[in-house]
Amino acid sequence: MFRLSKKTEYAILAMQYLAEKSGEPVSAKEIATSLGLSFxxxxxxxxxxxKSGLVSSQQGIKGGYHLVGTPDMISVMDIIQAVSENVGIVECMTESDCSRSGxxxxxDPMSILQSKVNEVFTQTFLADFANETESNQFFNKDFKILNGIN
Amino acid sequence: MFRLSKKTEYAILAMQYLAEKSGEPVSAKEIATSLGLSFxxxxxxxxxxxKSGLVSSQQGIKGGYHLVGTPDMISVMDIIQAVSENVGIVECMTESDCSRSGxxxxxDPMSILQSKVNEVFTQTFLADFANETESNQFFNKDFKILNGIN
DNA sequence: TCTAATTAGGATAACAATAGTCCTATTTTC
DNA sequence: GAAAATAGGACTATTGTTATCCTAATTAGA
Structure with a gap:
């Protein structure tokens, strides 16, 4: 499998939600209810x-979360790393050496693949996950046609 | 986790080995012994x-495997798909719709991320996993410096 | 024709990671 | 003090991966 964990998926959804509702704190319960996720x-x-500082929180009855920073500065990689998901495409990218090491x-070739994969995630931002707008190049019509996305 | 399975890793290693020993069939046992893998x-x-036609096999006492096609035509994606590893970065890329679907x-943004990830794997070939040579652009010195690979 | 070495593949066990739940503590506003 | 929120430890269930075991079929060569 080559899949982002649900924990990451939920984190992205939550960040997306917080980006839309910038202003007063949004509670986890509101996000969970709105998006139909387990609270x-x-x-x-x-x-x-x-913990990673991508959001800040306020406890207590009027508490909740809000985004730290702007959506165009927060990369998907930031979010992935925040939920401490391992992005090593093979073991030796993150752990100590394997028996073959020497x-x-x-x-070597995997390292290069790894940096290409990393680049995809570090160069995609929360802003790219916002609703489609003229100015959102990520949803450029030509790009979508090119990639068979409708 | 965002990791290729061992099955894929072994497949790449085996393909790499077969690419070097093009000619007579190479047995699974030889590959396993040489690379220190479970037979x-x-x-x-x-x-x-x-099954996917990336190698052909010959049964019997002098049997073994050999590569079908040339290393510069076989992509990492081909190998991943051969061992039927799922490459969907989220569930809805490959399975039927989730409850949120509508x-x-x-x-949409995940589809675009998905095509970028796919591109990395479809544009990297078995030949790129061969030993370093002048002509192997994958190991271009500037690229390695740029990506901090030694 | 028999034997040894090989691929083919089903079944299943062991292990690891993910996903999800439960419970309690702490904080804060009213 | 009560209610609503975050914080987080502990635990369970589920799923996916990794590995092994066993048997069948194939083939070259003695």
């Missing part, structure tokens, strides 16, 4: 985002 | 590669 599980994502024919 | 598990990968703010 408990979503909370884990929000707490991770909090004579490994895989590590 | 049984490697066999699964080879059988998948066989009003989902995630699917």
């Amino acid at each position: 408990e599980f979503l909370s884990k994502s929000l707490q991770s985002l909090m 004579s490994c024919n895989l590590k | 049984e598990f490697l066999s699964k990968s080879l059988q998948s590669l066989m 009003s989902c703010n995630l699917k």
Whole structure:
């Protein structure tokens, strides 16, 4: 599998939601209800985002979360790393050396693949996940046609 | 996690090995021994590669596998798909619609991310995993410096 | 024709990671 | 003090991956 975890997916959805409602704090419950997500599980994502400083939180009865920074500065990679999901496409990208290490024919080419994958995620921003607008190049019509997206 | 499975990793290693030893059939046992992999598990990968037509096999005492096609035509994506690893970065890229489907703010931007990720794997070839040579652009010195690979 | 080495592949066990829930503590506003 | 919110530890269920075991079929060569 080559998939982002639900924890990451929920984090992106929550960040998207917070980006729209910038202003007063939004509670986890509101986000969960609006998006139809498990409140408990979503909370884990929000707490991770909090620890990484992508959102700030306020406790208490009028509390909730709000975005730190602007959507065009927050990359998908930031969010992935906040929920501490491992993005190493092979083990040796993140963990210590494997038994092959010395004579490994895989590590170097994989490193390059890895940096290309990383680039995709570091160069895509929360702003690219906003609703379509003329100014959102991410949704440029030609690009969509080129990539068969409707 | 965002990681290629061991089955894929073994498949790439095996393809790499077969690319070097083009000529007479190479047995799964030889590959497993040379690379220090589990023979049984490697066999699964080879059988998948066989089904997808990336290698051909010969049974019997002098049997083994050999590459079909040339390394510069076989992409990493081909290998990933051969071992039927799912490359959908989120569920809705490959499976049927989720409960959000109608009003989902995630699917469109994720589709674009998906095509960018796909491009990385379809544009990287087995030849790029060969040993470094002058002509191997994948190991271009500037690229390596740029990406901090040594 | 028999034997040994090989691929083919089903079944299943062991392990690891993800997803989700439950409960309690702490904070804050009213 | 009550209510509503975040914080987070502990635990369970589910799923996916990794690995092994076993048997069948194929083929070259003695």
